[in-house]
Amino acid sequence: MRDDVYEVDRESGAWIELDLDDVPPHPVRPRFVPGDVSAAGDVLWTVDSGLPIVASIDSEHVATEHVLPGPTGVSRHVWATPGGCWVAGTDGTYRCTTGFEPCRVSDVPVHAGAVVGEIFLACSPGGVWWLHTPAADPIAVKVPDEYVNSIAVEGDSFLVLLEARVSDRESSRRLMRVTTAGDVTTGPVLSSIPGPRRQRLFLAGSPLRLFNHGTASTILPDLSLGDEYDLGWEPFHVKQVGTYVCTVAHPSSDASPIGQRPGDCDPTRRYRLLTLLDAATLEPVKSAPIFAIRPAITVDATGTVWIIADGLQSLPEQSMQWPNPLDVAALLDYP
Known part of the structure; x- marks a missing residue:
């Protein structure tokens, strides 16, 4: 569905024969699978793709786990602010602040949002949106x-x-x-x-x-x-990120603003081309191959660009180099 407030199950049939004596053990799910990411200052916030867990990562790569008082199996998004972050999804809105337990401030579903300073605009279905602030009651906005x-x-x-x-x-x-x-x-x-x-x-x-x-x-x-x-090419995904415009396009000669191929390219995997544009001039700044169509993306105070594509990754300084992965689960397990 276009509006991800609603979930739809589609059934399809397949005939599969399994040899139960020749099946490897199912891989154990990592304790944290990043689903969205947002940065404010030098703190990176990321939320699990299905568990009610948020991780904050500081400039020294020290990670802190924050457990939301919500159910599992819910897709949520995160919006970082100078004092913490807002987390929202179909089960409502949560506030995470460093040094305090996360709390749920609303049970109204949220399908889009943005932040200005500490203020979070939560777009909900039904013609009423909400402006949340950490120290005041939410303001209803009729739309x-x-x-x-x-x-x-x-x-x-x-x-x-x-x-x-x-x-x-x-x-x-x-x-x-x-x-x-x-x-x-x-x-x-x-x-x-x-x-x-x-x-x-x-x-x-x-x-x-x-x-x-x-x-x-x-x-x-x-x-x-x-x-x-x-633009001179046709991106199928565009997003505002700091002083950049992020675009994602097919890596064809007609769509590549920076016409070079990544090194060590695996021909069995089809990558997409992420390109950062100068937000004012729309001139290409840097491109990178990624395995995602609509990646979550953010930039921290140091200028490092972070994306969710095959896990949490940072873009290298040089163009057309593969992103550098960051293992959030390992950081949370580190004593």
């Missing part, structure tokens, strides 16, 4: 009950791209600004978006732009679209 296509931060406010289904083949899109005080400004319907209508759109850049199928359109003060910029 249209529409799908959150993308969300980003612009200065001291949140910019959200909403999408409403008009028919099976058509949908309407518009931008909305939410301030940290809960004030809402809704822009006009974006009727002249370039590219295929069913292509997913993304907000990223500084100044903030709307990315769609290889183009980046400026956002005007009235939340309409201005001039278009042609």
Whole structure:
């Protein structure tokens, strides 16, 4: 489903014969499998992909485990702040602060969010979002009950791209600004978006732009679209990350902003090309091969870029080099 608040099971059939005398033991799941990552300052926060566990990792790679008072089997996301982090998913919102036990502040499902300082905007279904702060009651924000296509931060406010289904083949899109005080400004319907209508759109850049199928359109003060910029290739995933715009594309000659292949490439595995762009000029800064389509990505105070792709990894300084893995489970087990 497009909105990951809901889970759908699909059944398929297969005929499999197993020799139970010739089956190796199933590998033991690591005690921590990173599912999302976010950094604030020199502290890295990562949440397990299915267990209610959050790990904070400092600049010395000392890891601390934080156990959420929530169920297992829930996919959650993490948003780091200067004083801790917010964790949210279909089971609600949690607050983690160094030196204190994590607590659940809301049981309302959350399917998208962003932070400004310590303030967390939690986008929930039903037409009401919530602004959470560590030391105050949450503020309810009444919004249209529409799908959150993308969300980003612009200065001291949140910019959200909403999408409403008009028919099976058509949908309407518009931008909305939410301030940290809960004030809402809704822009006009974006009727002249370039590219295929069913292509997913993304907000990223500084100044903030709307990315769609290889183009980046400026956002005007009235939340309409201005001039278009042609990237020269067609990423299928774009995300705002610090002073960069992160793009993910197929590593073909038509889609590679930095046209070189990684060293020691395994021909049996199909990698994707992650490219960091300068947020202001949209010029390519660095590329890296990754085994992920829509990786979680963040950057810490030292400028190190971290991603979730085959585990938690950091991008090397040189372009087109394989990322460096960080074993969070081993750090948690280290005395």
